[in-house]
Amino acid sequence: MTRYIFRRVFMLIPLVIIVSIAIFLVAHVVPGDPIDAILQPGAPPEMREEMRATYGLDRPLWIQYGIWVWRLLHADMGTAIVQSRSVTGLIAENLPYSLTLGVAALAFSAVMGVIFGMAAATFRDTRLDHVSMTLSMIGATVPTFFLGLIFMLAFAVWLRWFPVSGAGTLRSLVLPVLTVGIGGMALVARVTRVAMVEASQQDFVTLLHAKGMPVWRIQSRYILRIAMIPVITILGLRIGWILGGAVAAEYIFARPGLGTLLIRGLTQRDYPLIQGSLLMLSMAVLLGTFLADILQALVDPRVREAVR
Structure with missing residues (x-):
């Protein structure tokens, strides 16, 4: 297992370099000049x-890229041009909010998706199965931005069950978590259902x-453990989608965070603020995928054997 982990870490190094170059170039492709936001019109x-x-x-x-990388190695992401504040400090202030939303949405997707998937597999070809799979298909296809607006209008504006915006209480976290997590829950439910049905048809289960x-x-003890292998893979792949949804949710519900x-x-x-925010979001995706690979290797020894 240790050899497998070192191999995965080694594979991350060139990927991190490629991602950093892509982020730097994307930031500088943004039209306009940040100096225009500082100077008054008509400045000499x-x-x-x-x-x-x-x-x-x-x-x-x-040269700008080299300076940026050198500063990154010293835990310095530069200074935000417009706000004249340390990008590292801004990210440190906002990162906990994004982490809370992302982890809560991922946990919601995993737990509720597995529960609904197990129910659909246990009572397959019944009305419960058909209704669950239909709802999961709808949940997986509705855009996050549209879903967030619907939740805001229904539960915050009309019913007034939850606050419209902010991040000060647990109640303010409910609608953003639902907005980000429902798509993942729907996908996990479908994958769990298919994996459990296939596992239940194996010979050892009949025995x-x-x-x-x-x-x-x-x-x-048996069927669910086999079904968890594709579920873990899906959750690892969903981390990027969850972070993308978190950006939309933070904007809709006016929450602080990396998306904001x-x-x-x-x-x-x-440029420095764009680069720092994109870098942290990208590193979160890479770290999440890495952890999903390690967890999958722990559950399925065949994964470890495949890389020897």
């Missing part, structure tokens, strides 16, 4: 060039039934 060209030199924007892109083992024990920072950086064309 000399002042504009002086400001560009102050923030190092007059240097070639490859366990013949020996008189209780159905609940067969499902919880990213949108602010894009509107202000603030």
Whole structure:
């Protein structure tokens, strides 16, 4: 297992380099100049060039990238041009909110998806199965932004069960978690149902039934463990979607977080802020995928054997 983990870590190194280059280039492709957000209209060209030199924007892109990477190695993401604040400090303030939303949405997707998938597999080809799969198909196809607006209008504006915006209480977390997590829950439910149905048709399961083992024990101890292998894979792949949904949810419900920072950086064309926000979101995706690979290897020894 240790060898497998080291191999996965080694594979991450070139991926991190590629991601950092892509983030840097994407940030600088954004139309406009962040200096325009600082200077007043009609400012003399000399002042504009002086400001560009102050923030190092007059240097070639490859030099700017090298400086950015060097600072990253020293835990420094630079200074936000418009706000004149440390990007590292801004991310440290907003990261806990995004982590809370992302982890809660992922846990909701996993737990509720497995529960609904197990119910559909246990009572397959019944009305419960058909209704569950139909609802899961709808949940997986509705866009996150549209779903968030529906939840806000229904439960915050009309019924007033939850606050419209903010991040100060647990109640303010419910609608964003539902908005981000329902799509993942629907997908996990469908994958769980298919995997459990396939596992229940294997020969050893028939043998366990013949020996008189209780159905609940067969499902919880054997069938569900086999079904967890594709579920873990799906959850690892869903981390990127969840973070993308978190950006939309933070914008809709006016929550602080990395998504809010990213949108602010894009509107202000603030290169350091865009780069820092995208880097943290990308690292979260890579870390989540890495942890999903490790967990899958723990559940299924065949994964470890495949890389030897």
